[in-house]
Amino acid sequence: MKTTSSDPETPRNSTQFLRKLSSYFPSSSRLSVYLLAILVVLFVFFQIYSLQTPPTSPWAFMHQWEKMVGNSCLLSSQDNKQQELKSMASKLSESVTFLPLKDLRFANAAMKGHTWFMSSMYDTHEEGEVQYQQFPTESSKGRILCLKGRDTHDGSWNYYALAWPESLPENATVLRGITFISYNHYDYYNIWHGLSAMMPFVAWHIKSQCAGPRRWILYHWGELRTSVAPWVKTLLEATFGGPQNVDGIHCDGESDGCDSNPVCFEEAVVMRHNEGGMSRLKRMEVYDLMRCRARMYCEAGTREKGEQGIGMKMLMRDGARSFKNATAVIGIFEKECRKVAGCRLMMAYPHNLTFCEQVKLMSSTDIVISAHGAQLSNMILMDRNSSVMELFPKGWLELAGIGQYVHHWLASWSGMNHEGTWRDPVGDPCPYPEEDRRCMSVFKNGRIGHNETYFSDWARRVLNAVKMRKAQQVNTNPVSGLCGCQ
Incomplete structure (x- = not known):
């Protein structure tokens, strides 16, 4: 008994099946051409890609991906840090306490x-x-x-x-x-x-x-x-x-x-x-430099080394703390100056002189005689070891306090010799008891008298001391070369 297939499309044997299948494909020669064309196209695309991108392995690709992700996180972290720093700087700025x-x-x-x-x-x-x-x-x-x-x-x-x-x-x-x-x-x-x-x-x-x-x-x-x-x-x-x-x-x-x-x-x-x-x-060093620079600024010449002449200068004032009899006072000091070879007495009103005129005046001064006052600050412009003679009106010793000693201190600090003071025992009357501090308003600007005997002895003693010092010392500039000093 013959068996037949129930599917009319099923081939009856294998030969027929193969023939049927081959009808769906091109011939072998045509298939080869198609495959070759596909391979050529793929090769061209691969070459183009390889020229644009260096060859990488799958592990290298993964590394690049991780690096890109890491850089992104780092940039984000840096941005955060910068914001934190700005915020901290702002807070510090706001917290400055005056x-x-x-x-x-x-x-x-x-x-x-x-x-x-x-x-x-x-x-x-x-x-x-x-x-x-x-x-x-x-x-x-x-x-x-x-x-x-x-x-x-x-x-x-x-x-x-x-x-x-x-x-x-x-x-x-x-x-x-x-x-x-x-x-x-x-x-x-x-x-x-x-x-x-x-x-x-x-x-x-x-x-x-x-x-x-x-x-x-x-x-x-x-x-x-x-x-x-x-x-x-x-x-x-x-x-x-x-x-x-x-x-x-x-x-x-x-x-x-x-x-x-x-x-x-x-x-x-x-x-x-x-x-x-x-x-x-240290104070003397400072005043040495200021003196040196002032003389350079004013082109004040220096005296010859070993010069034995003595410059005696009287700094005069008008009004407050001026001399009651200036002519008599000048005469006393002039008389004593004439007794010393090379001594020369000069009078000057500092408030009428320019700064440089004062510098030049004091650069040739060995002895300065003056009432207490601002003009005595010029002493720092004299050579070291020069002498200062200071005079006061009545009442200063009792009522002026420590301020009356400032030029005594300045003489010491600038390397000078403060040769003492003379205090006038006579002055204008005060309407209060003389120990009353209100009297200082009367005595502060009082005028100064004189005592011929005292002034003569005082001048003679100071002139002799200066003469001896000048014979022994050699004039030098202790700060030569310091901060441009010459």
């Missing part, structure tokens, strides 16, 4: 210890050297000094703070160069007090290998001051080699903003103890 320049808690001891000026700060002080503060330094942890306010009547309305240069207070202006900041408990326009406040900066100038300031900022009880005595300003100009800006706080190149906004200093040096803490040798 304190009053004049701390009223120390009003009863304004000049002791830290003083009431910048009371939270400590000074740098080496044995025998000037006391000062400097910013920025290690002690300030790299922070710079900032000031705010320009009040001239109440120092508690002027302020100070320390800030890092990267996080300054808002709207702060940074002033470049060195700024000298002075605190003076007394009057800058008084020659003695102005000189006492300025000379410590000359000590720092020497200590710091002759660095000089770009500007000065002056405070009296924390109140801003914008001027000093012209004599002092010119002496500073001579010492530091050029005009000195001492007229307050100015924003370099800016017209406004300094009144209310903070002003910070690239470098600042602060003095608040005047010459306190300095040894006598």
Whole structure:
């Protein structure tokens, strides 16, 4: 019995099946052409890709992917860190704390210890050297000094703070160069007090290998001051080699903003103890340099080595503390001067002389005779070991306090010989008991009489001492070569 397929499409045998299947494909020659064409196209595409992209293994591809993902994370992390730093700098800037320049808690001891000026700060002080503060330094942890306010009547309305240069207070202006900041408990326009406040900066100038300031900022009880005595300003100009800006706080190149906004200093040096803490040798070095620079500035010639002549100068005054009988006083000293070979007496009114005229006058002076007063500050312009004779009106010894000794101190500090004083026992009457301090208002500007016997003996003794010193000493410039001194 024959078996037949139920599917009419099924071939009856294998030959028929193969024939049927082959009808769906092209011939073998045509198939070969198609395959070859496909291979050529794939080869061309592969060559183009290989020219654009270096060959990589699957592991290299994975490494590149990881690197790309890592870089993306790193950039994100750096952005976050930068944002954190900006936020931290902003917080530091906002946290800068300004304190009053004049701390009223120390009003009863304004000049002791830290003083009431910048009371939270400590000074740098080496044995025998000037006391000062400097910013920025290690002690300030790299922070710079900032000031705010320009009040001239109440120092508690002027302020100070320390800030890092990267996080300054808002709207702060940074002033470049060195700024000298002075605190003076007394009057800058008084020659003695102005000189006492300025000379410590000359000590720092020497200590710091002759660095000089770009500007000065002056405070009296924390109140801003914008001027000093012209004599002092010119002496500073001579010492530091050029005009000195001492007229307050100015924003370099800016017209406004300094009144209310903070002003910070690239470098600042602060003095608040005047010459306190300095040894006598250090003070003499400072005055030696100031004397030398002043003589150079004014082209004042130096005397010949071994010159035996004696220059005696009387500094005269009009009005307060002038001589009642100037002719008689001059005659006494002139008589004694004529007894010494080479002695020459001259009279001068310093207030009528320019700074350089005063320098030249004092450069040839061995003995200066003067009533107590600002004009005696000229003694620092004499050669070392010169002599000072000082006279007072009635009442100063009892009522003037320690201020009457300032020129005695200055003589010692500048290397001079203070040869004593004469105090007039006679003066204008006071309406109060003479020990009453109100009498000082009467005696302060009294006129000075004379005592011929005392003046003659005094002059004779001083002239002989000077004559002996000049015979023994050799004039030298102890600071020659220091900070441009010749």
